[in-house]
Amino acid sequence: MNIEIFSSPxxxxxxxxxxxxxxxxxxxxxxxxxxREVNILEEIDYAVELGVMTTPSIAIDGELIFLITHKAPPYFDNYTIIIL
Structure with missing residues (x-):
């Protein structure tokens, strides 16, 4: 599985x-x-090609996945809930 996380400084x-x-x-x-971590400022053409509109964004096997992250309630032990 190939995972890319798109971020910016x-x-x-x-x-x-x-x-x-x-x-x-x-x-x-x-x-x-x-x-692989992808700095969108260094690889803007690739990010645009995949459709990255905000950071952080994640692609799995070349397919962009849009995420909304929320801080989890205390009983989830510091994990983040990821809603796809």
Whole structure:
């Protein structure tokens, strides 16, 4: 599985998303996931080609997935709820 996270410098939500997704990727099995961080300022043409309109955005196997993240209630132990 190929996962790309699109971010921009200074984006606070991007940093949080990277941490959460990295933890999830490690739980799934790091050897099963190819991880790549994409700075949209450096790769704007690619980001536009996929349809990235905001950061953070995530593509899985070349398909853009739009996410809305919310801080989870305390009983979820610091996980973030991801609504697709």
């Amino acid at each position: 200074g984006c606070g939500k991007c940093g949080h998303a990277k941490v959460v997704l990295s933890e999830l990727a490690n739980e799934i099995g790091g050897d099963k996931i190819n991880w």
